[in-house]
Amino acid sequence: MIPNIREAFNANFKQEYYENLLQYIKETYFEPSAFRISETPVFIDKELKEKVFLACEAIIGQLWQVDFSEIRQKFIPEELQSPVPMGNPDFLAIDFGLCDDGEGGITPQLIELQAFPTLFFYQPFLGRAFLEHYPNIPKEKLYFYFSNLDDESYRKEVGEVILGGENPENVILLELFPEKQKTRIDFWSTKQALGIEVVCMTKVIREGRKLFYEKDAKKIPIHRIYNRVIFDELQRIENLEISFNLNDDLDVEWVTHPDWFFMISKCIMPLLKHKNVPQSYYLDDFPENLDFSKFVLKPLFSFAGQGINLYPDKETIYKIEDKHNYILQQKVKYTPLVKTNTDKNSKVELRILYIWSKEENRLKPVINLTRMSKGEMINVSHQVNETWIGSSISFFEK
DSSP, rough: OOOOHHHHHHHTTTHHHHHHHHHHHHHHHHSSSOOOOOSEEEEEOOOHHHHHHHHHHHHHHHHTTTTTHHHHHHHHHHHGGOOOOOOSSHHHHHEEEEEOOHHHHSSEEEEEESOOSSTHHHHHHHHHHHHHHHHTTSSSSOOOOOTTTOOOHHHHHOOOOOOSSSGGGEEEEEEESSSOOTTTTHHHHHHHOOOEEEEEEEGOOTTTEEEEEEEEEEEEEEEEEEEEOOOOOOOOOHTTTOOOOOSOOOOEEEEEEEHHHHSSSGGGGOOOOBBBBBOOETTBBOOTTOOGGEEEEEEOOOTTTTTTTTOOOOHHHHHOSGGGGEEEEEEBOOOOOOOSSSOOOBEEEEEEEEEEEEETTTEEEEEEEEESSSSSSSOOOGGGTOSSSSSEOOOEEE
């Protein structure tokens, strides 16, 4: 996408750069990453950057036209709705597949939306680590932060969203069995950056409407929760011993409010209309004679690609009883646009990460997360023998 930078990067790539990067991650977090890290970042030129951010602006503009009270009633069972005041969504991730536009160019096509936090502190670490260990990346011509942020201002602004003015001791990152999660490297990054504890939901103590956690044999009040618990996972675990639920009436502040997980997600994609948004339909309301071969079947609230059917057919669809929990989304054609030092090029999914800026009263782009694949899905779990794929970050042309 920036041909001269890609060609120079590949020509001067050494396996030792990659090995040093992996070793640096292991030494920093006392364990290797639980997910595969790509050998390369992605380099995005000004033209594609403009397309991506124009699409983001159009999508966010349409979000505020959605009746979220109606979405809440339609898609969140009443027993799961949280009584805590919602406020604004603190985070937003917009995922694009970088696709063939049919005219020899690249177009970003929306894959999904998530009003849920992801690797906000691991990604800047990864960007800096690439720059430190890869002398074949130009230092002056590229950037991975947005909104004119740098290392210090990024940590400050994202930290303000998470801490909300509270003492870090009274703020926790909440997860289910965090030491077992594939994304745990970001938990340790967040703890290092902000000084907050990573606490398993099963370890939280409840007293009436108040929550506590134990540290150094002391009971510490929890005032604010940076929530990383996925509803989908919480409901899958049988006989889970927890003292509270995400939808309980509690004397805590949520970052972000649990209901946003449902409301800004795949469930609103059929409501969005734009050239960078593939056509989507609710499974209980799609046109007759729809060519299913041109669509992907997706559950609304699964995570990490679980439950996606790339080849739905009429028989499969009509067997589904809870059709209101699925959508059909038009297939897109990912372009293998990253030239690699292997016999196959890599496809790219680009996630633009936003925080809610109270000062500016808007969702503000801050950084990106990039994933690379050589398969049909941007999911490397089954591509065990492939290289130049996995988690990465994109560097944008200045």
